[in-house]
Amino acid sequence: MRFLVQGMIGLALLAGALKVRGADAAESQPWITLFDGTSLAGWHVSAKTGHSGPSKNTSGGRWVLEDGAIVGSQDQPGNGGIILTDREFGDFEVVVEMKNDFGPDSGLFLRSTEEGAAYQAMIDYHADGNLMGIYGEGLGGRPHIRNYSFKDAVTVVEPQSHGDPRVPFPILPEAWPSFWRHGQWNELRARIVGGQTPTITTWINGVKISQWTETEARHPARGRIALQIHGGGAPKDYDGKFVRYRGVRVRELDAAQ
Numbered sequence: 112m113r114f115l116v117q118g119m120i121g122l123a124l125l126a127g128a129l130k131v132r133g134a135d136a137a138e139s140q141p142w143i144t145l146f147d148g149t150s151l152a153g154w155h156v157s158a159k160t161g162h163s164g165p166s167k168n169t170s171g172g173r174w175v176l177e178d179g180a181i182v183g184s185q186d187q188p189g190n191g192g193i194i195l196t197d198r199e200f201g202d203f204e205v206v207v208e209m210k211n212d213f214g215p216d217s218g219l220f221l222r223s224t225e226e227g228a229a230y231q232a233m234i235d236y237h238a239d240g241n242l243m244g245i246y247g248e249g250l251g252g253r254p255h256i257r258n259y260s261f262k263d264a265v266t267v268v269e270p271q272s273h274g275d276p277r278v279p280f281p282i283l284p285e286a287w288p289s290f291w292r293h294g295q296w297n298e299l300r301a302r303i304v305g306g307q308t309p310t311i312t313t314w315i316n317g318v319k320i321s322q323w324t325e326t327e328a329r330h331p332a333r334g335r336i337a338l339q340i341h342g343g344g345a346p347k348d349y350d351g352k353f354v355r356y357r358g359v360r361v362r363e364l365d366a367a368q
Contacts, residue, residue: 146359148179160227162191162342172340180357183340191342195335202304202364208296212352213265216341222334232301243313243320
């Protein structure tokens with residue numbers, strides 16, 4: 112029995128060491144700047160997402176460089192789109208800093224196609240929306256994972272379960288206004304690893320918000336990183352309002368990490 116216990120302890124120690132080593136390996140991967148605040152080189156706009164309105168306008172929304180940020184808006188009422196990296200990525204972690212107006216619907220697309228099919232880290236910064244839930248954009252709305260929603264004001268959130276979230280909402284609702292600093296730059300982070308059945312994890316300002324694992328192969332294992340300005344919507348949510356992103360960087364990961 113003593114040898115069995117010692118063996119079990121040894122296996123536990125080995126598993127712990129491998130987990131730490133894998134985490135260290137992931138943390139040691141270099142960050143690559145995708146947007147340096149001075150140019151939109153390395154990015155292009157697509158209007159193939161279906162967000163370009165009934166007229167099938169080909170502009171894909173309005174995306175400009177302004178004050179060191181990528182600034183997006185509908186270029187005419189109801190007309191949106193996405194801006195994508197020229198490069199494709201497989202397993203990776205991406206960080207963006209965000210300072211959006213409250214109202215527009217946006218998103219951080221992971222492994223996006225030119226048509227905008229992707230696993231989306233949600234940036235639904237509006238009433239009844241949420242940040243960093245996980246959604247299957249162009250994938251039949253599967254998954255749709257969230258553990259909270261905004262109420263009518265950006266300062267008020269309500270914990271709620273949708274789509275079997277595996278992470279309870281980690282922020283006390285009364286602490287949200289100090290945790291999430293509206294009108295200032297906040298950090299959003301997402302990680303996707305694991306081929307065609309990936310695990311997706313998201314964070315806000317360093318706090319883990321969501322995690323979900325795909326159960327069937329239904330999307331390519333590589334794709335682009337994209338930012339969205341949603342089409343449609345009520346004029347009051349989009350007129351004179353903008354999405355703003357800066358500090359976009361990525362690190363490529365080995366699935367084993």
